Amino acid sequence: MAGIVPRAHSPGTDVFATPHGFFVVRSDVGCFLQAPECHSPEAVEIRGLHPACRGGEHYVGDAAGSSVCILQGNAFHRTMDLSTAPSPGALPLHPTCRGGDHYASWGGRFSVIFLARSVVLSVADLTTGVEAEEMPLEPASCHGLYYYACDATHLAFLGVDEQRGLYSQVFSSSGHQDVLPIHADVASFLPGGLSLVHRGTFGAWECIKLIQNETDGPLPGSHEITRKVGHVEEKLANWTFSTAGSPEPADLSVALLQAQFSLPPAYGGLGLRTEQEEWEAVAEEGEELRIILQPRQKLYWWQYHLGLGNRPILFCRCLKVTRSPASPDHLPLPWSDSGDAGV
Structure with a gap:
């Protein structure tokens, strides 16, 4: 089964949630998707991504507010709307908050997920790293494609498998987990989603x-x-x-x-x-x-x-x-950077 391209292999792509809904950012096509919920077909809207908001390594929405942090390298910018320019002044990331595989913001704190160590680092401020706490990430939660805060108290990740297709799974330190299917109108916007929805x-x-x-x-x-x-x-x-x-x-x-x-x-x-x-x-x-x-x-x-x-x-x-009914044995199109004859 063909899958969704994970965030690590799709620069400028990320997902997050705020009180205004669920978002998918696609820098490569210059747009972002906004929906009330990732599993609902209602009011799925496409909006233009401001040029200055493209190419972020991570997009972190505040599950309890409206701001979005755009992380690039060891710094980040804030914006209230991805269709407008972010704040001009870049803020530094504290050394303990650098190099995360995924980032999320929930409950007034930031979560930095380090998959290699299977831990979630929680801090009150990305610039100072104060009030740092670590919690283990369960093995079943280490294979997500994208991680985000689905509300003010829970983290979630996107996964895909043969039985469920693309889904969102909520996880927390209490072990409580909910699984919801991602609606096709949202899945289609993710890299690889068109093939998943339209069956190849x-x-x-x-x-x-x-x-x-x-x-x-x-x-x-x-x-x-x-x-x-x-x-x-x-x-x-x-x-x-x-x-x-x-x-x-x-x-x-x-x-x-x-x-x-x-x-x-x-x-x-x-x-x-x-x-x-x-x-x-x-x-x-x-x-x-x-x-x-x-x-x-x-x-x-x-x-x-x-x-x-x-x-x-x-x-x-x-x-x-x-000269025979056998079709030509070569391709008339060039290989992309991500595909070659050996793929």
Whole structure:
């Protein structure tokens, strides 16, 4: 089962919660998602991420307030809204608070999760590290993809498995744990989520024309090759878009699909770059060919396309010709940085 890309392998991506809802930040597409709850389909909104808020290593929302801390290196900035610029002055991280795998804010304190040591460090202030306390992280809670404070008293993490799909699991020092499924409209926005929700991606060659000479002599002729080029504009989720600073739905759809196709197979991708392809609405193109077929010769014309689930999404320009009904054995698209022939 293909999974969701963990935070450590998706720079600029993170999740957090505040009294205003559940948030997913995607720096790579310049947007963030806001929903009342991660398991609810209600009012899932996409908003534009301010350029100065992109590229954070961690995004930490206050489960009891409205501020968001954007951690980068050994410092952080605060903002009240990710669609606006953060405060200009960077605040230093105390040495004991540096190098955490995940960060969260709840109950007026900050939690720094160190997975290698299986501990959660709780401090009253990230800049001073005062009132530091450590608690062990149970082995079952050490394999989360993203960690966040779901309310003012509990931490939670996102996980994925065959039975439950993508889920949120609440954990606490008392051992109490609740598991809730992540709604598809939220899951689709996470890196790897489109494949998880739509049951995989694929790339395939399709034979769009067969030309044959059934005589015993050469056969000149003119033939029309018609192919589709572009991408099928499809609604990926039930998202709403605020009017100020939000991307166009079509632009976001393209950015998310390009990102999904570029991921390695472990995260439901194909490891292929598609930015150079035609991403306008799909249209048909015709081309006339003048060919002399040799006696008893057959020529098969193939076009490559990529898709989600079982639906073609992107029709590539590249055409290939074979003399047998076997499809071409190579890929017409370049490998992405995250995928290669050995993935």
